[in-house]
Amino acid sequence: MKYKNIKVIAFDADDTLWVNETYFRDVEHKFAKLLSAYETENTIDQELFKMEMKNLPIYGYGIKGFMLSMVESAIELSNGKISNKVLSEIIDLGKEMISMPVELLDGIEEVLENLNKKYRLLVLTKGDLLDQERKLEKSGLTKYFHHVEVMSDKKEKNYQDLLDHLEINVNEFLMIGNSLKSDVLPIINIGGKAIHVPFHTTWQHETVSPNEESDAYDVVKNIVEVLNYL
Structure with missing residues (x-):
């Protein structure tokens, strides 16, 4: 089974946990x-x-x-x-x-409740620290996560440094997010696993060209589908 070694699962926040x-x-x-x-x-x-x-x-x-x-x-x-x-x-x-209300994506609480019983869950997101902390608090999802990290960027080195700091083995790590550029490809490139959950709207800065896409990660249409893999 592809994800049998996974012990830690990280979620992006914006457009993965809630609408942004x-x-x-x-x-x-x-x-x-x-x-x-x-x-x-x-x-x-x-x-x-x-x-x-x-x-x-x-x-x-x-x-x-x-x-x-x-x-x-x-x-x-x-x-x-x-x-x-x-x-x-x-x-x-x-x-x-x-000041916008936090609108959770369909199924996210069901997924977190299920996975929280079996895995250590993290939030790894970019953005403004105060704003992301505020949204997480408003979301009511804080109780599911062991650690929240607001990262300055999400490149290979940012991930590797963070995993080293948190003493997480990359072979036991899975990232779930809506951005190929920020949430998926960097993790694949450092030897981890990733699941792509596309959101209907993507910021131009987060798009990648088709030749950067790969079959090294799984793609699901809805966040609930990740439960079929884990």
């Missing part, structure tokens, strides 16, 4: 409407994404960095003509995102 990316897409649309006097929605989306990528090494992942990138994009796209009122509305959009 959908809120970003909604806010991007509202942001484009606020700036519609200056550019088309398509151009605004592209420029905002470029700004996010430029700022990623400075702010990291999460809503606060996204807010700052929206503000900076608005100033650039308007050539400095953007009003204080619109800037204020942009900041309010970010605050609304932070």
Whole structure:
């Protein structure tokens, strides 16, 4: 059996435990409407994404960095003509995102309740520390997890360093998440196991080209299907 050696299972948080990316897409649309006097929605989306990528090494992942990138994009796209009122509305959009209720994905609590009896469960996620802690608390899922780690990034070295720190053998480790780039391929590359649970909306930064995909991991349509493997 493929997963017979597994002792520790880690879950990504955003769009694996609860809905997240959908809120970003909604806010991007509202942001484009606020700036519609200056550019088309398509151009605004592209420029905002470029700004996010430029700022990623400075702010990291999460809503606060996204807010700052929206503000900076608005100033650039308007050539400095953007009003204080619109800037204020942009900041309010970010605050609304932070205060959104946590919407659990279907079946996640059933899965965690089942696996918690047999495995050590972790949350390994990117994002803003305060925001992720807040969402986890709101979710009511804290009781299922032995450890929660908000990571600055999810590359091979980040995972390996964390597994070493937590004294987890990579051969006994399984990662479950919605992002091939962040949750699946890095783990496969360091010798662990991974299950991909695609979410209907994926941030452009998290997409991979088809030739990076592999048959080294399993793919399920719904999180409940992982119980068929474990």
